[in-house]
Amino acid sequence: MRATKSSVVAAVVLGLGLGAYLTSHAAVPEQSASIRGQVVDASTRAPLPGANVILAGTPYGAATDESGAFSIPRVKPGRYVVVARMIGYRKREQEVAVAPGETATLLFELQPSAVELGQVVVTASRMEQDIREVPVTLHAIGAAELARYNASTVGNVLRYLPGVQVAGSNISIRGSSGFSGGLGSRVLLLVDGVPFLTPDQGDIDWDAVPIVAIRQVEILKGPGSAVYGSNAMGGVVNLRPALPGEERQIRIRTLTGVYDMPSYSTWRWSDQTRYFGSAFLDYEQQLGNVGIALTAGWKEDMSYKENDDSKGWIFTGLGRWEIGPNTTLDLIGGLKKAETGSFVYWRNLNHALSIGNEPLTSYTRTREATAYILPVLTRVVSDHAFYRVRLRWRQIHTEDWRVPRPNAPVQLPREKYRGSDGSTFGFEWQLNLHPSVLTSLVMGTDVDRSGVESIQYGKREVADLSAYLQLEQRVTSPLRVSLGARWDQQVAEKGSSSSGQLNPKLGFTYQISDEGILRLSAGRGFRAPSIAEKYISTVASNIRIIPNPALKPERSWSAEVGYNQTLGGRFNVDASLFATRYSDLIEPQLVPGMLQVQFRNVAHARIYGCELTARTEIWPRYLRTRLGYTYLDTKDLSRLPDGSPSPGYGKPLKYRSRHNLVSSLDLTVKRLFAAADFRYLSKVEQVDRITNIPDIDKLVPTYVLDLRAGWKAKRLSVEVALENALQYYYLISPGNLGPLRNLSLQIEWTL
Amino acid sequence: MGEDLRSASLRSNRRVALATISALTALWLLVSGCEKGLSPTRYEPVSPAVHFPLRPLGGDFVGQWVPAKDRPFRVGFVDSSQIRALVDSLVLETQLRGTFQFDPYGNYRIDATLSITPKVYIGFFRQPLVLPPVPDTLRGEGTYHNYESNCMLVLDGLTTRAFSLDTLGYTVRFRPDGCRVLELISVPNTFPYPGFEWIQFYFVFRLEEKKSSGLALGKISSTRPR
Numbered sequence: 001m002r003a004t005k006s007s008v009v010a011a012v013v014l015g016l017g018l019g020a021y022l023t024s025h026a027a028v029p030e031q032s033a034s035i036r037g038q039v040v041d042a043s044t045r046a047p048l049p050g051a052n053v054i055l056a057g058t059p060y061g062a063a064t065d066e067s068g069a070f071s072i073p074r075v076k077p078g079r080y081v082v083v084a085r086m087i088g089y090r091k092r093e094q095e096v097a098v099a100p101g102e103t104a105t106l107l108f109e110l111q112p113s114a115v116e117l118g119q120v121v122v123t124a125s126r127m128e129q130d131i132r133e134v135p136v137t138l139h140a141i142g143a144a145e146l147a148r149y150n151a152s153t154v155g156n157v158l159r160y161l162p163g164v165q166v167a168g169s170n171i172s173i174r175g176s177s178g179f180s181g182g183l184g185s186r187v188l189l190l191v192d193g194v195p196f197l198t199p200d201q202g203d204i205d206w207d208a209v210p211i212v213a214i215r216q217v218e219i220l221k222g223p224g225s226a227v228y229g230s231n232a233m234g235g236v237v238n239l240r241p242a243l244p245g246e247e248r249q250i251r252i253r254t255l256t257g258v259y260d261m262p263s264y265s266t267w268r269w270s271d272q273t274r275y276f277g278s279a280f281l282d283y284e285q286q287l288g289n290v291g292i293a294l295t296a297g298w299k300e301d302m303s304y305k306e307n308d309d310s311k312g313w314i315f316t317g318l319g320r321w322e323i324g325p326n327t328t329l330d331l332i333g334g335l336k337k338a339e340t341g342s343f344v345y346w347r348n349l350n351h352a353l354s355i356g357n358e359p360l361t362s363y364t365r366t367r368e369a370t371a372y373i374l375p376v377l378t379r380v381v382s383d384h385a386f387y388r389v390r391l392r393w394r395q396i397h398t399e400d401w402r403v404p405r406p407n408a409p410v411q412l413p414r415e416k417y418r419g420s421d422g423s424t425f426g427f428e429w430q431l432n433l434h435p436s437v438l439t440s441l442v443m444g445t446d447v448d449r450s451g452v453e454s455i456q457y458g459k460r461e462v463a464d465l466s467a468y469l470q471l472e473q474r475v476t477s478p479l480r481v482s483l484g485a486r487w488d489q490q491v492a493e494k495g496s497s498s499s500g501q502l503n504p505k506l507g508f509t510y511q512i513s514d515e516g517i518l519r520l521s522a523g524r525g526f527r528a529p530s531i532a533e534k535y536i537s538t539v540a541s542n543i544r545i546i547p548n549p550a551l552k553p554e555r556s557w558s559a560e561v562g563y564n565q566t567l568g569g570r571f572n573v574d575a576s577l578f579a580t581r582y583s584d585l586i587e588p589q590l591v592p593g594m595l596q597v598q599f600r601n602v603a604h605a606r607i608y609g610c611e612l613t614a615r616t617e618i619w620p621r622y623l624r625t626r627l628g629y630t631y632l633d634t635k636d637l638s639r640l641p642d643g644s645p646s647p648g649y650g651k652p653l654k655y656r657s658r659h660n661l662v663s664s665l666d667l668t669v670k671r672l673f674a675a676a677d678f679r680y681l682s683k684v685e686q687v688d689r690i691t692n693i694p695d696i697d698k699l700v701p702t703y704v705l706d707l708r709a710g711w712k713a714k715r716l717s718v719e720v721a722l723e724n725a726l727q728y729y730y731l732i733s734p735g736n737l738g739p740l741r742n743l744s745l746q747i748e749w750t751l
Numbered sequence: 752m753g754e755d756l757r758s759a760s761l762r763s764n765r766r767v768a769l770a771t772i773s774a775l776t777a778l779w780l781l782v783s784g785c786e787k788g789l790s791p792t793r794y795e796p797v798s799p800a801v802h803f804p805l806r807p808l809g810g811d812f813v814g815q816w817v818p819a820k821d822r823p824f825r826v827g828f829v830d831s832s833q834i835r836a837l838v839d840s841l842v843l844e845t846q847l848r849g850t851f852q853f854d855p856y857g858n859y860r861i862d863a864t865l866s867i868t869p870k871v872y873i874g875f876f877r878q879p880l881v882l883p884p885v886p887d888t889l890r891g892e893g894t895y896h897n898y899e900s901n902c903m904l905v906l907d908g909l910t911t912r913a914f915s916l917d918t919l920g921y922t923v924r925f926r927p928d929g930c931r932v933l934e935l936i937s938v939p940n941t942f943p944y945p946g947f948e949w950i951q952f953y954f955v956f957r958l959e960e961k962k963s964s965g966l967a968l969g970k971i972s973s974t975r976p977r
Contacts, residue, residue, distance in 0.1 A: 266791050348898065350791045360809045360902055597855075694897065700788045729788035737789065
């Protein structure tokens with residue numbers, strides 16, 4: 001790893017050198033001005049917290065606080081176009097001129113619109129953009145909508161998006177994955193733009209950032225490797241943490257719920273009522289030029305399945321230090337400790353809630369401790385340029401304990417039989433340039449090193465060096481071009497495969513009319529194999545798995561064409577067609593002649609599909625609906641080593657649903673609200689026929705209806721949710737039933 | 752004029768709301784009328800009807816196995832008082848040879864022979880009464896079904912001559928030297944001798960893992976679909 005270490009040092013020195021150069025040439029205004037004001041609802045005059053206010057064509061901007069107020073301090077004197085945006089409202093622009101030492105005050109009155117998608121997103125190109133200017137399908141979910149679902153994790157909210165399936169840490173966007181238990185995720189999780197997959201298995205931990213500490217989740221559908229590198233083959237999920245407000249605020253959110261009993265007596269494995277709950281405390285304060293937002297929380301879920309319970313606590317914080325007029329340091333950190341059960345699949349369909357992947361005498365309990373720090377330094381170099389230095393450090397410690405079952409005939413001793421320590425360190429330097437209002441340029445370098453020490457994987461280290469360039473250009477008034485590429489070089493241990501990857505992307509948006517926009521994009525994605533896939537050596541679920549250091553990355557090519565149209569301010573429809581070709585997909589394979597399994601690059605596939613989303617305001621300000629539908633046509637194109645078609649050639653991919661429908665209805669009458677959400681997934685057509693999971697072929701489509709109702713005031717809100725109201729029994733993964741009907745109560749109190 | 756427009760707009764909104772509520776009611780009826788999803792199978796797997804004289808404890812049975820050096824094959828009686836009422840003592844000499852293979856994809860291969868030689872001690876006889884040995888063969892290659900939390904195997908296509916051995920309970924243990932030991936427990940059987948048929952007994956095969964096992968049952972498939 002000598003080459004890796006020297007490369008890391010070189011990249012850090014390069015980044016710091018460039019930063020120092022630009023800093024020394026920074027055009028810091030001698031006497032700055034500021035812009036402040038308020039954003040309110042035009043019809044009710046109510047303040048709008050969480051609205052985005054930016055100075056067009058500059059890096060300056062702010063979000064409104066609880067009273068709708070915003071403040072953009074230390075801007076260079078001059079003329080600006082100030083843009084205010086908020087989900088559910090039409091965006092407004094105002095021109096303003098500020099003289100040195102002056103403070104301009106503005107009032108924005110936003111007109112409500114159920115279908116106006118006036119969201120600002122950053123995930124598509126590492127710069128702030130109007131969501132309609134992005135050439136790929138991108139969803140943004142704000143804090144208010146996250147709270148609407150009474151969900152304990154972001155993953156549970158993403159299930160309500162069309163084309164997105166989530167089962168635990170396993171996420172699939174537009175059919176990118178079947179079921180892998182999260183191992184080697186083909187969707188990249190980011191925390192404020194920083195890659196956040198586990199260093200050993202490359203999977204997702206939704207609990208690392210509590211849902212209450214998130215201000216926006218952005219979901220990019222399609223490859224994001226040209227911007228973020230490995231794992232972004234199927235898409236990207238970016239969790240953007242909440243920023244500290246201007247005023248001191250304490251917020252308490254509690255969630256308590258209970259699962260219904262299953263209808264069938266043979267499924268009742270416990271006589272106890274099964275509860276779940278969580279409690280979070282948020283604290284925000286501004287101390288001079290330092291703002292802090294701290295969250296402490298506790299979560300416990302007894303679960304409706306045997307040995308599937310979990311409990312833990314988490315502490316996260318975001319600090320923002322305005323070091324100088326042009327320099328900001330953000331510090332995101334977290335500490336989490338949890339214990340979880342090990343339910344993977346059922347004993348059989350007659351005992352569908354009893355665990356089948358453990359011996360009769362014992363259970364496995366996993367204990368995990370995670371710590372992370374993500375410092376981000378942002379320095380505005382001029383009105384048209386700023387750069388960011390991001391560091392990331394994450395440490396994960398896991399232990400698997402074998403504990404005797406309470407009623408086991410033989411009480412074996414409690415023992416730790418497996419453990420793993422993983423760490424990630426990364427450094428990124430990013431420069432954003434806005435040479436004109438028509439052009440935006442983003443470039444940067446990134447170094448990432450992951451290390452793991454465990455019984456299963458041994459002591460391993462991998463590193464990734466990369467450089468990227470993104471260009472957004474308004475060619476003519478209606479036409480925008482988005483162009484970018486990223487080079488990733490994996491540096492592996494001696495004897496392992498090392499490879500370089502160039503992942504380009506090209507996209508266009510064309511504003512056909514004031515309310516209609518066409519988009520077109522194509523790009524390449526890849527996923528480097530995780531340490532677990534390369535180096536694993538263990539016996540799991542009766543399967544002996546051996547390492548394969550020669551494993552290569554998976555690759556994909558994707559293209560999408562889409563159209564978004566708003567009609568009369570009350571109806572918005574978005575339609576898209578997409579196609580993806582996957583190659584060298586990593587699959588576990590039985591080694592010929594041996595009773596051993598090894599991960600190998602064997603599978604090839606293609607996915608065609610279309611997606612339709614529609615939002616409408618049926619009864620202005622009272623009744624809104626959303627509808628989303630995704631159709632997937634998947635085909636396995638794998639061949640055997642001799643070139644002949646594999647047994648699954650031409651068949652649909654395993655564990656993909658052809659049809660996915662989501663719909664919701666929201667009724668709001670003053671402070672009262674009620675909502676219904678419905679999800680449908682057609683029955684999967686292909687599953688593993690040779691497996692150790694009993695009754696894996698027992699399949700049904702999914703119909704889930706969730707009902708919610710509540711009352712919301714300025715400082716207090718109460719919401720009751722009945723999930724899976726029809727008590728429909730469906731699968732979320734092979735041999736694994738989805739949540740039974742459950743009733744929950746969420747109370748949020750702001751002091 | 753303005754009033755008319757407002758009332759027309761209100762009427763329109765009410766119509767839309769009514770249509771929505773009707774559509775939702777129809778959706779509700781459609782969904783609530785549909786099947787309830789997964790349900791238990793109508794019959795239990797054979798397991799509840801099967802009673803193992805020794806309780807199998809399950810474990811990881813996948814591998815290639817050969818008879819253990821220590822007590823590879825023993826016979827137990829379901830009710831030993833039945834034997835004591837008949838004879839003073841009964842000794843069964845047993846032999847087991849062959850291999851047992853189970854792969855993780857539901858395939859097995861067994862090729863083994865067993866032999867039981869009963870020696871009956873009856874009161875005043877000095878020498879035991881040695882009955883003719885009862886040989887049997889276990890041969891089969893096919894699929895196994897794993898029931899009840901992985902502690903019972905049902906073997907499709909296993910052929911035997913005298914005993915019923917296609918339903919086996921299993922327990923996997925670790926010896927102090929780290930080697931895995933697989934115990935296969937048969938369901939109750941009876942002797943094929945006139946007058947002895949009512950005596951129920953069972954077999955316990957004690958197998959140890961064969962080192963450097965190479966198993967090729969010809970099944971290649973992914974267990975982790977992606």
